[in-house]
Amino acid sequence: MKEKITIPFYNDLLFKYFISDNDDKESMYLLKTVIESVTPLRCQALYVMNSELIPSRYKEKKAILNVRVQTDEGEFVNIEVQSTGMFESLHKRFQYYVFKNIATQVHRGDDYRKIKPVYMIILFNDEDRRHHELVRKYSNCDEKQDDSGSLYFMYYVFLKEINRIIKEKGKENLNDIEEISYLIEKGNQCDRINMTKVGRIMKRKYDQFMEDMNLREEAWAYEKAEFDKQIHYADGLAKGLAEGLTEGETKKSKSQAIKFYQKKYPESDIQWLEDLTEYQYDQIFKKLIEDASLEEIKKIIGD
Numbered sequence: 001m002k003e004k005i006t007i008p009f010y011n012d013l014l015f016k017y018f019i020s021d022n023d024d025k026e027s028m029y030l031l032k033t034v035i036e037s038v039t040p041l042r043c044q045a046l047y048v049m050n051s052e053l054i055p056s057r058y059k060e061k062k063a064i065l066n067v068r069v070q071t072d073e074g075e076f077v078n079i080e081v082q083s084t085g086m087f088e089s090l091h092k093r094f095q096y097y098v099f100k101n102i103a104t105q106v107h108r109g110d111d112y113r114k115i116k117p118v119y120m121i122i123l124f125n126d127e128d129r130r131h132h133e134l135v136r137k138y139s140n141c142d143e144k145q146d147d148s149g150s151l152y153f154m155y156y157v158f159l160k161e162i163n164r165i166i167k168e169k170g171k172e173n174l175n176d177i178e179e180i181s182y183l184i185e186k187g188n189q190c191d192r193i194n195m196t197k198v199g200r201i202m203k204r205k206y207d208q209f210m211e212d213m214n215l216r217e218e219a220w221a222y223e224k225a226e227f228d229k230q231i232h233y234a235d236g237l238a239k240g241l242a243e244g245l246t247e248g249e250t251k252k253s254k255s256q257a258i259k260f261y262q263k264k265y266p267e268s269d270i271q272w273l274e275d276l277t278e279y280q281y282d283q284i285f286k287k288l289i290e291d292a293s294l295e296e297i298k299k300i301i302g303d
Contacts, residue, residue: 005220006266007210008083009187009202010125010159013219015081017209018202020051020067026201031069033198035077037177038121038135038155045072066097074116076101082124091138094122098152120154123184128158134165134181159185189266223263224289253281260288268294276301 007014019034021027032043049068069077078097082090101118128136135157140150147153162181165174171192174182183190183199188206193199210216258273261284273284280300287297 005216005264006188007206007216007219007223008125009184009206010081010083010123011219011223012081012083013215013222014206014209015123015184016067017215018205019079020048022048022051026205030198030201031067031079033176034079034121034180035069035119037180038157039077039119039153041071041075041077041119043071043073046070075119076116077119077121079121080123082122082126084125087124087126087129090122090124094120094154095152098154102151115151117150118152120152122154122156123159124156125159125185127160127164128156132161132164134158134161135177157181220291253278253285257281257285257288260285264288265294272298272301 009015009018019027019031028046031046031048035041035043035046047070049070050066067079069079071077078101080094080097098118098120102115105115106112128134135155138154138156139147139152141147142149157177159181162178162185165178166182171182179192179196180198183193183196183202186193188203190199193203209219254273254276258270261268261270261273273281276284283300284297287300
């Protein structure tokens with residue numbers, strides 16, 4: 001049976017496809033739901049200012065795949081999807097984006113009272129390692145913690161916190177933002193995807209996306225690039241710990257091959273990947289990077 005490649009819902013290109021079509025009622029419903037679930041904004045109308053999907057440029061993704069929205073009241077909302085990264089570094093970068101969006105609203109001689117607040121939503125596929133909260137908010141507050149005069153509001157949604165929340169309260173008691181976080185974190189394999197309007201829309205749009213070969217391959221190219229960065233980082237941390245040790249090298253090769261295989265084929269059995277040589281694991285990983293077929297990959301072990 002031919003295994004299906006899956007793309008996670010927190011993939012930048014896929015998520016932008018979900019929410020950026022101004023002419024599609026379902027896209028606008030998803031966008032409105034995300035904004036109103038995370039922020040206090042209540043939007044009568046929304047307009048995505050950069051709705052185009054530009055293929056073959058995933059390396060420049062942060063200039064292309066963020067979603068910039070303006071509400072009917074004039075507020076600006078930026079939505080970013082972040083699959084990996086160090087929070088401290090990311091937070092500085094996203095603050096820069098927010099302040100830049102504030103600064104570009106006015107020019108010398110303009111009335112500064114016309115500046116509209118900028119809201120940023122970051123869907124971050126990680127845990128909140130400091131406070132263990134699903135949503136963490138940043139804004140400019142006075143000494144009494146009043147942020148009513150703030151020009152920026154940043155909301156980090158730590159998607160992996162949903163696993164802790166479900167253990168505590170169960171799947172049947174999730175609120176709107178928890179339900180959305182669960183859908184995005186689990187993706188097309190989510191066991192509740194057909195239980196809500198948001199889930200059903202995401203499922204339909206995901207199926208449409210996967211039928212477009214160019215979009216699908218571009219999204220997968222980004223996933224491979226992100227995986228390569230993670231491996232490079234992990235290798236740097238582990239350097240010297242298993243250097244020269246055959247057993248250690250085999251374990252590292254096995255771990256890389258299995259993790260990437262599960263990312264590409266999440267529903268597939270991995271029993272056949274046990275007890276192989278370091279060379280076989282390296283060859284399997286190489287074939288996965290090259291998008292070889294499953295049949296070709298299994299030939300490495302003589303299947």
